[in-house]
Amino acid sequence: MTYLGLPGAPRGVGHLRGDQPFPLAAREALKDGQLRENLRNATTTIRAKRAAVVAEVPDWMELRASGAAIKDHALANLDTYLLELERNVVERGGTVHWARDANEANDIVVQLVKATGAIEVVKVKSITTQEIGLNEALARAGVVATETDLAELIVQLGHDWPSHILVPAIHRNRREIRDIFLREMPGVDPTLSDDPPALAEAARRYLRSKFLSAHVAICGANFAVAETGTLCVVESEGNGRMCLTLPRTLITVMGIEKLLPCWQDLEVFLQLLPRSATGERMNPYTSMWTGAVEGQAFHLVLLDNGRTATLADPYGRAALRCIRCSACLNVCPVYERVGGHAYGSVYPGPIGAVLSPQLTGIGDNASLPFASTLCGACFDACPVAIDIPSMLVHLRGLAVEERHEKSRLPTPEWALMSVLAKTMDRPGRWNVALKFVRLGRLLPRRAGALTSIPGPISKWARYRDLPRMPSRSFRSARQRDERRGQ
Amino acid sequence: MRVGLFTTCLVDTTFPQVGDSVIRVLRGLDVDVEVPRSQTCCGQMHINSGYRSMALPLIRNQVRSFAGYDVVVAPSASCVGSVRHQYGDIARSSGDDSLVNEVAELASRTYELSEFLVDVLGVTNVGAYFPHRVTYHPTCHSLRLLRVGDRPLQLLREVEAIELVELTNAASCCGFGGTFSVKNADVSGAMLEDKLTCVRQSGADVLTAADSSCLMQMGGGLSRARDVARTLHLAEILASRR
Numbered sequence: 001m002t003y004l005g006l007p008g009a010p011r012g013v014g015h016l017r018g019d020q021p022f023p024l025a026a027r028e029a030l031k032d033g034q035l036r037e038n039l040r041n042a043t044t045t046i047r048a049k050r051a052a053v054v055a056e057v058p059d060w061m062e063l064r065a066s067g068a069a070i071k072d073h074a075l076a077n078l079d080t081y082l083l084e085l086e087r088n089v090v091e092r093g094g095t096v097h098w099a100r101d102a103n104e105a106n107d108i109v110v111q112l113v114k115a116t117g118a119i120e121v122v123k124v125k126s127i128t129t130q131e132i133g134l135n136e137a138l139a140r141a142g143v144v145a146t147e148t149d150l151a152e153l154i155v156q157l158g159h160d161w162p163s164h165i166l167v168p169a170i171h172r173n174r175r176e177i178r179d180i181f182l183r184e185m186p187g188v189d190p191t192l193s194d195d196p197p198a199l200a201e202a203a204r205r206y207l208r209s210k211f212l213s214a215h216v217a218i219c220g221a222n223f224a225v226a227e228t229g230t231l232c233v234v235e236s237e238g239n240g241r242m243c244l245t246l247p248r249t250l251i252t253v254m255g256i257e258k259l260l261p262c263w264q265d266l267e268v269f270l271q272l273l274p275r276s277a278t279g280e281r282m283n284p285y286t287s288m289w290t291g292a293v294e295g296q297a298f299h300l301v302l303l304d305n306g307r308t309a310t311l312a313d314p315y316g317r318a319a320l321r322c323i324r325c326s327a328c329l330n331v332c333p334v335y336e337r338v339g340g341h342a343y344g345s346v347y348p349g350p351i352g353a354v355l356s357p358q359l360t361g362i363g364d365n366a367s368l369p370f371a372s373t374l375c376g377a378c379f380d381a382c383p384v385a386i387d388i389p390s391m392l393v394h395l396r397g398l399a400v401e402e403r404h405e406k407s408r409l410p411t412p413e414w415a416l417m418s419v420l421a422k423t424m425d426r427p428g429r430w431n432v433a434l435k436f437v438r439l440g441r442l443l444p445r446r447a448g449a450l451t452s453i454p455g456p457i458s459k460w461a462r463y464r465d466l467p468r469m470p471s472r473s474f475r476s477a478r479q480r481d482e483r484r485g486q
Numbered sequence: 487m488r489v490g491l492f493t494t495c496l497v498d499t500t501f502p503q504v505g506d507s508v509i510r511v512l513r514g515l516d517v518d519v520e521v522p523r524s525q526t527c528c529g530q531m532h533i534n535s536g537y538r539s540m541a542l543p544l545i546r547n548q549v550r551s552f553a554g555y556d557v558v559v560a561p562s563a564s565c566v567g568s569v570r571h572q573y574g575d576i577a578r579s580s581g582d583d584s585l586v587n588e589v590a591e592l593a594s595r596t597y598e599l600s601e602f603l604v605d606v607l608g609v610t611n612v613g614a615y616f617p618h619r620v621t622y623h624p625t626c627h628s629l630r631l632l633r634v635g636d637r638p639l640q641l642l643r644e645v646e647a648i649e650l651v652e653l654t655n656a657a658s659c660c661g662f663g664g665t666f667s668v669k670n671a672d673v674s675g676a677m678l679e680d681k682l683t684c685v686r687q688s689g690a691d692v693l694t695a696a697d698s699s700c701l702m703q704m705g706g707g708l709s710r711a712r713d714v715a716r717t718l719h720l721a722e723i724l725a726s727r728r
Contacts (some may be wrong), residue, residue: 026672136614212553334673334677337677338673370670371673373626373666373677374626375626375658375659379630384623393534394575397537418537418592420531423526424526424529425526425543425544440500460671460706463671463678464678465706466711467500467501467706470500473499474498476521
């Protein structure tokens, strides 16, 4: 692997690592019946909408191939295009900052906010800033950040974490949202109902005052066009538009992989993204801006935080094509059962399982590549054709190899796999081993006794009986038949 | 045409009746199938569990075992998927150029059972008789890795006296996923539960699929729930006679 000189996302800052391995976190999440019901309802609805609007585009597969090709080209020439973007942003009155990692990015933004004298900021398109833990960094500097995307606001008021890239409050239903608003939203109508328009109106009133009073806005970006220096944010609510236009200072924190070479490339992505994300032909609001506009200072913070390290892996780098549409989350049978929190990272679901371990280094997220049945639904849904299943398998290899290199003693799994491989490597040994399959008949097939045996058998027996083992393996039976001249 | 049966290790150890069924179906179509004795396991379990270097000798053994056969047939979409979609990468990263060519060549003549019957032999009616109510679960690797489409259903529709009933959410995963079923047993169990709910709603007596591995998961779940429905591999239904 080529080492390109930049480290992964540092520990101790941001939200790319969970407190516990995926299987344990998932086990907790599965106990929450309400969560499972909310997720099932939400993902089923979005899946159907997406499928319908994707099916009506006759050249969807060609668009998808174009999306992948444009991103691959941009990633292979990041050095050129990033400098071109910087040149164009600066030429149009903006300031560009380069952040190697989460700490540098947080320091830059905190300094910029402090320099304005502001003590509150409004935010939109916040996932990259959540990746780096910006809100906590601002809070430490005495700055209050208010999320203005409705779902992000629900999450923030609920002292909670986003569980979906696009629908951060997907794990909440409207009754839970009403309860959060009643508990946490200053000045809210105490008779607030859980009717969606009423909830939206309450959020609107609350946010309007924030938009009008905040002097600084912080946002992410969906795309940046190197050729023109243009930033692009797509959204559904218009709150982003308010954020981007009202405050006197605008700070955009953007991962370096968001880059597109030319203006015309937007043609492809503005078709792929809304159809894959919200299942809409076009998103309601598309905001684009180039450099600083009159009356507003503009700062662009370009964030690496493990992206260059990801780019160095030829089998893993395609994860950087991701346009954060969440189609893979919505079709993932694992995500649908456990939700986003179990992944421990702001990037959950299939894309998170390949992106988070690459940004942090495999050792810090070693359980995530195994959080998949490799069913392939994510690859089919991905608008930029990221082969997530193959990438998961690749990362599993890295996880196993790193663990083996670090510890002197092989894990029980390593030992078992090694014995199996050595047995299967030699047909003679395999033939002998197969003579013992009938011993499997001695095992009880039902729960009870089995669940007390440590290791894989008890885990299997938690939910299923063992198959009835045959008295002879296929080949032993054939050999016997051949001897008998059948 | 020299046809080799790629038995798969799971069928060899646990579901020998599936191997017998494939042989009966093919013999019924005058295809004489051989079973190379040197085959063991394709290595998918090692590859998917992260033990790539251990899988390499297994891949070489697979190549050696099936050299000289015009066609390789397996009663598993998942194992065929490994040969077609994983061998190339592992061979390339081993740096062995001749292995890269050998696995590409092996992949080009390796078929899942329904692909072999429908595409190579051009047969959909294999002369089977199976008077039961059956529902078909398209396994993930048959559906999204091999893209076998409705080939298994084409074969099932021609079975005499069969009653095929629809499975809702058929394309969603049963939760097996190889070692996922034990590493993430609880998520796997939750997925299984939802799949079995759909199986029960279908009213089928028999649940069939192209992979014994997924059937082991679903069959184990049905057995645990003491459900009346049972699982049978596609080959077993196709081998049933009056």
